[in-house]
Amino acid sequence: MKTFLNVQDLGDLRTALDEALEIKKDRFKYVELGKNKTALLVFFNNSLRTRLSTQKAALNLGMNVIVLDVNAGAWKLETERGVIMDGDKSEHLLEAIPVMASYCDVIGIRSFAGLKDREYDYAETVYNQFVKYSGKPVFAMETATVHPLQAFADLITIAEHVAPEGDASRPIKVVLTWAPHPKSLPQAVPNSFAEWMVAASKCDNLLSSPSGEAGRGIEFVITHPKGYELDPKFVGDAKVEYDQMKAFEGADFIYAKNWSCPGVTEPDKYGQILEDYHNLLDWTVSERQMAVTNNGKFMHCLPVRRNMIVTDDVIESENSLVIPEAANREISATVVLKRILVNS
Ligand code: CP
Numbered sequence: 516m517k518t519f520l521n522v523q524d525l526g527d528l529r530t531a532l533d534e535a536l537e538i539k540k541d542r543f544k545y546v547e548l549g550k551n552k553t554a555l556l557v558f559f560n561n562s563l564r565t566r567l568s569t570q571k572a573a574l575n576l577g578m579n580v581i582v583l584d585v586n587a588g589a590w591k592l593e594t595e596r597g598v599i600m601d602g603d604k605s606e607h608l609l610e611a612i613p614v615m616a617s618y619c620d621v622i623g624i625r626s627f628a629g630l631k632d633r634e635y636d637y638a639e640t641v642y643n644q645f646v647k648y649s650g651k652p653v654f655a656m657e658t659a660t661v662h663p664l665q666a667f668a669d670l671i672t673i674a675e676h677v678a679p680e681g682d683a684s685r686p687i688k689v690v691l692t693w694a695p696h697p698k699s700l701p702q703a704v705p706n707s708f709a710e711w712m713v714a715a716s717k718c719d720n721l722l723s724s725p726s727g728e729a730g731r732g733i734e735f736v737i738t739h740p741k742g743y744e745l746d747p748k749f750v751g752d753a754k755v756e757y758d759q760m761k762a763f764e765g766a767d768f769i770y771a772k773n774w775s776c777p778g779v780t781e782p783d784k785y786g787q788i789l790e791d792y793h794n795l796l797d798w799t800v801s802e803r804q805m806a807v808t809n810n811g812k813f814m815h816c817l818p819v820r821r822n823m824i825v826t827d828d829v830i831e832s833e834n835s836l837v838i839p840e841a842a843n844r845e846i847s848a849t850v851v852l853k854r855i856l857v858n859s
Contacts, residue, residue, distance in 0.1 A: 516652070516851070516854040516855050516857075516858050516859075517652045517653075517855070517858065517859060518646055518652065518653050518654065519653075519654035519655060519663060519664075519851050519855070520639070520642065520654075520655045520658065520661055520663060521661065521663065521710065522663065522666070522707075522710050522711050522714045523714075524663070525663075525667065525851075525854075528670070528714060528715055528718055528721060529718060529721060531667070531850060532670065532671065532674050532721070534850050534853075535667075535671045535843075535846050535847065535850050536671075538575075538846055538849050538850060538853070539671075539846050542575045542845070542846075542849065543575055545575075545576050545577075545849075545853050545856075546575065546576060546577040547577055548576050548577060548853060548856045548857070549573065549576035549577040549578030549852070549856055550577045551579075552577075552578050552579070552620040552621070552856060553578060553579040553580070553581060553618065553619040553620050553621075554569075554573040554578050554579070554580050554581070554619060554620070554621045554622075554623065554852065555580075555581045555582075555583065555615055555616075555618060555619035555621070555622050555623070556569055556570065556573075556580065556581070556582045556583070556622075556623040556625075556656065557583050557585065557615065557622060557623065557624050557625070557626075557645075558582065558583065558584050558585065558625045558656075559585045559586065559592075559624075559625060559626040559627070559641070560586075560625055560626065560627045560657075562625055562656070562657075563817075563818065564816075564817060564841050564844050565625060565656045565657060565664065565665075565844065566582065568664075568841075568844035568845040568848050569623055569656060569664070569844075569848045569852075570582065571845045571848075572845055572846075572848030572849040572851075572852050573848075573852055575845070575849050576849065576852055576853055576856060578621075578852070578856075581618065581619060583615070590604075590605040590606040590611075591603055591604040591605055591606070592604060592606055592607070592608050592611055593606070593607045593608065594608050594640065594641050594644070595640075596609065608641070608644055608648075609644070609648060612644060612645055612648040612649050613648055613649065613650070615649070616648075616649035616650055616651045619651065620651060620652075620859070621651060621652050621653075621654070621852065621855055621856075621859070622645055622649055622651050622652070622653045622654075623653075623654050623655075623656045624641065624642050624645050624653060624654070624655060624656060624658060625656040625657050625658075626641040626642065626657075626658055626659065627657065627658075627659065627701050627703070628659040628660065628701040628702070628703065628786070629659070629786075630699055630701060630775060630785070630786025631785075631786060632785075633778045633782070633785040633786070635659075636659040636660060636701075637659070637660055637746070639658055639659055639660060639661075640659070641658070641659065642655060642658045642659070651859075652855045652859045654851055654852075654855065657703050657704075658703065659701065659703065660701075660702065660703055660706055660746075661703050661706055661707045661710070661749075662703045662704045662706075662707045662816070663707050663711075664844060664847050664848055664851065665704055665707060665708075665816050665844065665847075666704075666707035666708050666710065666711035667711065667847035667850070667851070668840060668841075668843035668844045668846065668847040669708060669711070669770065669814060669816070669840060669843075670711055670712075670715060671843045671846055671847060672814065672836055672839055672840045672843050673687070673689065673722065673733075673768055673814075674721070674722050675839070675843075676768075676812055676836060676839075677722045677731065677767070678767065678810070683731055685731075685734075686716075686731055686732040686733055686734040687722055687731050687732070687733050687734070687767045687768070688733075688734045688736065688765055688766045688767050688768070688809070689712055689733055689734070689735050689736070689766070689767065689768045689770065690735075690736045690737070690738060690762050690763060690766040690768070690769050690770065690811075691705060691708055691709060691712070691735070691736070691737045691738070691770045691772070692737075692738045692739070692759060692762065692763070692769060692770070692771050692772075692798070692800065693705075693738065693739030693740060693743050693772070693773060693774065693798060694771045694772065694773050694798050694799055694800055694823070694824040694825065695773065695792040695795045695796055695798050695799060695823055695824070696773035696788075696792060696820060696823055696824065697792055697820075697823070698788075699775040699786055699787060699788055700773050700774055700775055701774065701775070702745060702746070702774045702775070702777045704772050704774070704816050705737075705745055705749075705772050705774045706745060706746060706749040707749070708770055708772070709735075709737060709745055709749045709750050709751075709753060710749040710751075712733060712735040712753070713735060713749075713750065713751040713752070713753050715733045715735075716732060716733040716734065716735045716753075718732070719732055720732065721733065735753050735754070736753070736754045736755075736756055736762050736766075737750065737753055737754070737755050737756070737762075738755070738756050738757065738758070738759045738761075738762035738763075739755075739757070739774075740757070740789070740790070740795060740798070741757060741780075742776055742780060742781050742784070742789045743774060743776060743777065743789070744777065744779045744780045745774075745777050745779065746777055746779055747779070759797075759798060759804065760804060760807060763804045763805070763807050763808050763811070764807050764808070765807075765808065765809045766808040766809060766811045767808070767809050767810075767811055767812065768811060768812050768814060768836075769800060769804075769805065769808060769811050769812070769813050769814065770814040770815070771800045771813070771814070771815050771819075771824050771825055772815065772816065772824070773823075773824060775787060775788060776788070776789050792823070799822065799823060799824065799825065799826060800813065800824065800825040800826065800829055801825075801826040801828070801829060802826065802828055802829060805829055805832075805834070810834065811834065812834045812835070812836050813825065813829050813830065813832065813834055813835045813836065813837070814836050814837065814840055815830070815837050815840075816840070816841075817837055817840075817841055819837070
């Protein structure tokens with residue numbers, strides 16, 4: 516693997532899940548693989564989980580790790596070509612990338628969407644410049660449009676928490692729900708979650724019960740207010756249900772996330788909040804909605820704003836998976852870095 520951005524970069528999902536579970540049993544199994552190799556993790560944006568879990572993954576593989584916070588101590592970087600650099604940005608990415616690449620063997624990039632120019636964001640301009648000009652393997656640690664390390668960790672978490680007593684004749688129902696938030700947020704997490712769940716729903720018997728008996732497929736449903744339709748390249752043929760309560764009926768997993776307008780049905784409103792969140796607080800995931808699920812598990816990538824996205828009661832309930840989900844970020848990153856080391 517030379518790049519990691521989309522679900523197809525990982526290949527067969529059953530194999531990837533098996534590899535994740537193998538690494539979870541022995542995190543240091545491949546500790547010799549990264550000897551004398553250096554991972555450079557470049558952050559254009561804040562992070563807690565991605566920063567720590569990806570460093571831990573590199574250490575699991577015996578790698579050295581360098582972390583660069585572009586906005587804390589480095590020169591401010593210009594990312595667009597053709598700009599007259601008479602402002603506050605002292606260095607261009609086109610020089611900075613090969614310089615950074617000269618110090619490492621693998622590069623991880625975190626660079627959020629600007630949410631102003633859909634074309635620029637959806638072209639993955641910053642990530643693709645690293646791919647083009649570094650000459651090194653590059654992996655996404657959340658880019659303008661995707662967060663694949665999160666989606667892989669989410670899939671591992673779902674696979675681990677399928678109820679053993681479930682009816683094996685029906686698929687596991689997974690629901691992605693929009694929830695309110697006071698600020699405009701990128702679509703990276705819901706895009707990737709949708710992309711990975713759609714791919715998972717195409718694999719027969721992907722999810723084995725913990726007892727190892729009959730595998731089960733996935734039924735994936737997305738629910739959000741009108742105007743928040745995600746990009747078709749991620750959503751594919753997933754069902755969209757605008758009635759949140761209806762979507763939650765019988766669900767085994769609820770994945771909550773806010774996202775701003777993706778500009779699909781409302782192109783001129785890309786990156787905006789379409790309606791004051793005070794009017795949409797009934798979308799906050801609470802016990803009212805969870806009551807119609809199939810004893811559903813609650814998921815969120817974190818960080819989460821309590822009593823905006825989800826109530827205290829739901830996130831603190833025994834059905835909340837937010838902590839194991841975050842812990843699985845170490846596992847997803849270890850699998851991805853291992854594959855990069857093996858193939859580069
Ligand atoms: N979920 C996630 O990517 O968390 P951080 O933003 O803290 O890295």
